[in-house]
Amino acid sequence: MTNAAVDRMLTVTLRVSRFTPKPERPGRRRGGSPFGSRSKSPFGADAGAGRTNRARGKRWTQDYTLDVHASDSVLDCLLAIKREQDPSLAFRYSCGHGMCGSDAVAINGTPTLLCTAKVRDWVRPDTPGFVGDDGFRPTGEPVDADAHALDLDALDPDTTLVIELAALPGFPTQRDLIADIDPMLDQIRKLEPYLKAAGELQVTDEGKINAFEYLQNPEQLARYELLSNCIACGVCEGSCPVYAGGDAFIGPAAMIAASRFINDSRDNATASRLTALMEPDGARACQSVRACSMHCPKGIDVGEELWQTIQKVDAARVSSEAE
Numbered sequence: 619m620t621n622a623a624v625d626r627m628l629t630v631t632l633r634v635s636r637f638t639p640k641p642e643r644p645g646r647r648r649g650g651s652p653f654g655s656r657s658k659s660p661f662g663a664d665a666g667a668g669r670t671n672r673a674r675g676k677r678w679t680q681d682y683t684l685d686v687h688a689s690d691s692v693l694d695c696l697l698a699i700k701r702e703q704d705p706s707l708a709f710r711y712s713c714g715h716g717m718c719g720s721d722a723v724a725i726n727g728t729p730t731l732l733c734t735a736k737v738r739d740w741v742r743p744d745t746p747g748f749v750g751d752d753g754f755r756p757t758g759e760p761v762d763a764d765a766h767a768l769d770l771d772a773l774d775p776d777t778t779l780v781i782e783l784a785a786l787p788g789f790p791t792q793r794d795l796i797a798d799i800d801p802m803l804d805q806i807r808k809l810e811p812y813l814k815a816a817g818e819l820q821v822t823d824e825g826k827i828n829a830f831e832y833l834q835n836p837e838q839l840a841r842y843e844l845l846s847n848c849i850a851c852g853v854c855e856g857s858c859p860v861y862a863g864g865d866a867f868i869g870p871a872a873m874i875a876a877s878r879f880i881n882d883s884r885d886n887a888t889a890s891r892l893t894a895l896m897e898p899d900g901a902r903a904c905q906s907v908r909a910c911s912m913h914c915p916k917g918i919d920v921g922e923e924l925w926q927t928i929q930k931v932d933a934a935r936v937s938s939e940a941e
């Protein structure tokens with residue numbers, strides 16, 4: 619693609635799956651997966667409570683056509699629509715540059731972040747049925763899902779270009795492009811994602827307090843440093859067909875949070891962290907589909923990390939059974 623193509627002006631239609639929830643009746647609980655049952659999770663007393671079937675409300679698809687630079691982000695497009703066409707369109711973002719993880723959605727059926735997705739990488743010719751109502755691309759049809767393959771230089775100027783947007787799959791939709799990620803955050807919290815270290819008081823040769831440190835060498839840091847970059851965006855969860863089943867699986871993001879501390883040489887709670895992952899919705903629920911690895915915005919090979927952790931959980935189980 620030439621430099622001119624990279625930043626040329628394009629007329630693009632954003633095809634947005636919209637949703638307005640029905641007003642809640644007093645006393646009704648909110649949140650939860652649209653797929654899960656009201657069952658208690660082994661990871662918490664009330665993890666499944668409040669989970670209902672698909673949220674009720676009005677669903678429709680709305681097209682917004684606008685002129686944009688090919689180098690604009692999809693978030694830029696939505697902000698322009700909100701300013702100039704439809705202030706009622708709901709989406710979530712914060713940092714605008716891939717740091718906060720608040721703006722994960724499905725673009726053309728692929729979970730990813732709005733702010734780092736460039737128009738030039740996601741526009742595609744208008745193809746009916748490219749993305750289903752559930753936000754996923756239908757299977758069975760040989761679809762060229764690699765939007766990067768679109769050659770803007772060779773594009774017929776009359777081609778209608780679209781980008782399809784839906785809320786992050788696998789989570790209940792709160793409104794338009796906003797998914798309720800509370801189930802994921804609850805699951806992460808249950809695995810206690812903070813350092814549990816005894817810490818040793820460091821003293822000088824004279825016995826004076828030097829610093830309160832948790833010492834670690836570069837090799838030890840390297841074992842978990844990448845995992846600590848996880849921004850809990852939920853892209854891996856939105857890609858995971860097992861997580862989309864609801865309470866059956868604690869989910870890749872929670873397991874990455876646990877793995878980050880399991881791999882940290884300063885942490886003293888490895889045994890209890892591994893035990894927590896022995897529950898039925900923990901390591902055993904992962905089916906190693908590895909779709910979670912495909913779009914992590916922080917470059918974490920989520921499936922491989924999960925596999926490494928699953929092996930540690932299995933080893934811990936064998937060892938505890940042998941005792």
Ligand code: SF4
Pocket residue numbers: 719847848849850851852853854855870871874913914915916917918920
């Ligand atoms: S592992 Fe990657 S995709 Fe999953 S929540 Fe963390 S940053 Fe997002």
Ligand code: FES
Pocket residue numbers: 711712713714715716717718719720721731732733734
């Ligand atoms: S807005 Fe923060 S990651 Fe996209």
